Amino acid sequence: MNYAENILETIGGTPLIKLNRLTAELPCLVLAKYETFNPGNSVKDRMALQMVEDAEAAGVLKPGGTIIEGTSGNTGMGLALAAVVKGYRMICVISDKQSKEKMDILRAVGSEVHVCPTDVPPEDPRSYYSTARRLSEEIPNAWYVNQYDNPSNCKAHFLSTGPEIWEQTEGKVTHFVVGVGTGGTISGVGSYLKMKNPKVKVWGIDTYGSVFKKYHETGIFDKNEIYPYVTEGIGEDILPKNVNFGIIDGFTKVTDKDAAVYTQRLAKEEGMFLGNSAGAAVKGLLQLKEHFGPDDVVVVLFHDHGSRYVGKMFNDDWMREMGYIE
Numbered sequence: 001m002n003y004a005e006n007i008l009e010t011i012g013g014t015p016l017i018k019l020n021r022l023t024a025e026l027p028c029l030v031l032a033k034y035e036t037f038n039p040g041n042s043v044k045d046r047m048a049l050q051m052v053e054d055a056e057a058a059g060v061l062k063p064g065g066t067i068i069e070g071t072s073g074n075t076g077m078g079l080a081l082a083a084v085v086k087g088y089r090m091i092c093v094i095s096d097k098q099s100k101e102k103m104d105i106l107r108a109v110g111s112e113v114h115v116c117p118t119d120v121p122p123e124d125p126r127s128y129y130s131t132a133r134r135l136s137e138e139i140p141n142a143w144y145v146n147q148y149d150n151p152s153n154c155k156a157h158f159l160s161t162g163p164e165i166w167e168q169t170e171g172k173v174t175h176f177v178v179g180v181g182t183g184g185t186i187s188g189v190g191s192y193l194k195m196k197n198p199k200v201k202v203w204g205i206d207t208y209g210s211v212f213k214k215y216h217e218t219g220i221f222d223k224n225e226i227y228p229y230v231t232e233g234i235g236e237d238i239l240p241k242n243v244n245f246g247i248i249d250g251f252t253k254v255t256d257k258d259a260a261v262y263t264q265r266l267a268k269e270e271g272m273f274l275g276n277s278a279g280a281a282v283k284g285l286l287q288l289k290e291h292f293g294p295d296d297v298v299v300v301l302f303h304d305h306g307s308r309y310v311g312k313m314f315n316d317d318w319m320r321e322m323g324y325i326e
């Protein structure tokens with residue numbers, strides 16, 4: 001019989017799928033690393049499991065312990081699956097910008113959810129960064145995951161996502177394009193691919209309201225770049241340790257409107273029902289058109305599933321209210 005011992009064993013091994021219509025104007029082959037095939041419907045399952053297992057091995061997560069994380073949803077889902085299978089209590093601290101669906105999904109898999117305001121600086125005690133840290137100090141036997149600075153985040157992608165892309169493209173991948181939040185995906189995959197072939201180019205997708213692009217280009221952390229934005233999953237108002245700027249060749253910024261419109265277009269034109277950062281990634285890829293030639297093999301990674309965005313990017317009333325469609 002061929003079966004997995006538990007749901008965690010099904011993480012990884014996701015397909016690579018050719019984009020056809022949306023990228024028709026590009027000269028190259030564009031392949032999507034389709035991470036919604038993970039059991040928690042996102043790429044984050046990979047790093048969640050890695051972080052939990054590394055914490056267990058290091059003795060910082062002990063039997064009967066509580067896992068605490070500030071998460072926009074997907075990491076929380078991955079951690080929650082690991083917590084269920086391994087028998088831990090799970091608390092997710094989430095900002096009020098995140099969709100209600102994401103919060104309900106976390107509760108469905110047994111997680112407690114604390115909601116914090118978005119429009120406060122990270123050092124404010126009400127921010128989700130500060131709240132997660134405080135809870136981990138107050139609750140006995142708690143482990144604060146901190147996906148932003150936890151090296152197991154990047155390591156998961158170096159050990160699994162990167163090698164999968166290399167093997168699936170038979171080493172022919174020339175460019176890797178991906179949205180950047182904690183930086184774990186771009187840094188782990190990017191450093192693996194560059195280790196195999198230093199000529200591989202790595203592009204990050206950023207959003208307006210985030211610090212990454214300017215920091216990468218100038219070395220300046222410019223607070224004027226920071227303002228609230230709608231796009232979910234990518235961009236930051238901090239510099240997470242998991243962003244390895246040295247392996248990133250460049251960033252392109254995508255507007256909230258374009259990210260939302262392209263999230264809809266991926267579903268309607270490619271049959272790919274995906275999250276908002278996938279829309280941003282595919283629009284960013286089109287913005288990078290002049291960097292690609294006919295022999296190139298471009299891999300774009302799509303992080304999560306469309307079901308988490310049915311109240312927003314897949315709701316035409318919301319899209320109209322935001323002024324994104326007529």
Ligand SMILES: Cc1ncc(COP(=O)(O)O)c(C=O)c1O
Pocket residue numbers: 072074075179180181182183184185186232233234275276277278303304
């Ligand atoms: C939907 C979505 N897209 C993109 C990202 C960014 O990935 P990473 O944190 O690996 O940079 C995240 C991370 O939170 C996410 O949830």
